[in-house]
Amino acid sequence: MKRLAVWTLAAAVATVLVWTVVAYTQDPLAAIDAAYAKRDGTDVAAKQSLALAEQAFANGSGFEAAWRAARACFWICDRTTVSEVKQTYGKRGWDWGLKAISLNGARVEGYYFGCISLGEYGTGIGIPRALFKGLGGKYEDLGNKALAIDQTYERGGPLRAMGRYFQLLPKLVRKLDRAEQYFKKAETVAPCMTRTRFYMVELYIEQENWAAARATANAALATPGCPEHAWECEYYKGRIRTLQKKFPPQ
Numbered sequence: 057m058k059r060l061a062v063w064t065l066a067a068a069v070a071t072v073l074v075w076t077v078v079a080y081t082q083d084p085l086a087a088i089d090a091a092y093a094k095r096d097g098t099d100v101a102a103k104q105s106l107a108l109a110e111q112a113f114a115n116g117s118g119f120e121a122a123w124r125a126a127r128a129c130f131w132i133c134d135r136t137t138v139s140e141v142k143q144t145y146g147k148r149g150w151d152w153g154l155k156a157i158s159l160n161g162a163r164v165e166g167y168y169f170g171c172i173s174l175g176e177y178g179t180g181i182g183i184p185r186a187l188f189k190g191l192g193g194k195y196e197d198l199g200n201k202a203l204a205i206d207q208t209y210e211r212g213g214p215l216r217a218m219g220r221y222f223q224l225l226p227k228l229v230r231k232l233d234r235a236e237q238y239f240k241k242a243e244t245v246a247p248c249m250t251r252t253r254f255y256m257v258e259l260y261i262e263q264e265n266w267a268a269a270r271a272t273a274n275a276a277l278a279t280p281g282c283p284e285h286a287w288e289c290e291y292y293k294g295r296i297r298t299l300q301k302k303f304p305p306q
Contacts, residue, residue: 084112088124095131096287102131106148119156123165126152126173133176142180149173153198164205164214171198172217184226195221211249211282212242219252223259232259247275248282250289250296257299266303273300 082090088108091101106128113121129149133142153170160166174195178186186192199221202214219238222231236259242252253276260269273296281289 084108085117085120085124088112088128092127092131093284097135097291099132099135102128102135106132106145119159119163119166122152122156122159123163123169126150126156126166126169130169130173130176133173133180139180142176144180146173146175146177146180150177162205164202164209167198167202167205168209168213168217171195171202171214174198175217175221179224183224187226192221192225207241208245211246211285212244212252215239215242215245216249216252216255220255223255232263235259246282247279248289249285250276250279250281250292251285254292254296254299257296261299261302269299270303270306273303 088105091105095101106125109121109125109128113125126149129145129152132145133149136142150170150173153166153168153173156163156166157170174191178191178195181189196218199214199218202209203218207214215238219235219242221235222238223235225231236256239252239256239259242249243256246252253272256272257269257276260266260272276296277293281293
């Protein structure tokens with residue numbers, strides 16, 4: 057146990073030292089982007105990226121730091137199922153997205169990362185409560201503005217975000233047909249983005265459209281993942297394999 061504790065402490069210290077060196081020897085925004093491109097299933101680099109982005113903003117980096125802070129907040133939320141974390145960092149990401157929009161409303165990043173961070177906040181407090189608070193309209197507003205600027209951003213991110221929104225609405229108001237339309241457009245933009253097809257497989261299972269579920273799952277598993285989303289794509293391939301176990305025998 058002592059040896060394990062020593063190794064754990066050493067790993068933590070090494071991570072901090074690496075980030076300290078990066079922060080002082082490299083453009084902090086470039087360091088954040090490099091960490092995002094190499095992200096994995098932990099939130100350590102995400103929290104470090106958020107701290108670095110907030111520091112860069114305080115040092116005058118403005119819009120470029122603000123939207124990266126929003127992205128880091130979403131990244132933290134995306135790696136947890138803990139409601140309190142989603143509430144805290146989802147709200148911070150939404151706020152940073154709005155800050156980015158106030159600084160440059162012609163760019164897509166603030167709208168997109170503000171939108172999906174708001175979605176995480178809504179998940180954290182509960183989707184029915186979020187809708188009661190009027191957050192659905194705010195999500196749609198941000199998502200639609202991101203779509204209008206660049207629907208291909210982040211491998212069809214705005215399309216995927218809107219599809220997921222309509223997919224996760226409470227059953228009485230859920231719109232799976234609209235969700236599917238958005239997902240299919242996102243799939244066309246970036247077949248390599250496995251997350252999109254994972255959402256589609258979930259949708260087809262809910263509809264009991266087993267032929268479409270099988271075809272989409274097979275396509276996802278056969279298609280190489282987007283290189284800048286490598287870990288994420290492999291993660292969703294694993295989740296698709298789990299969903300395949302729900303398919304009825306042919």
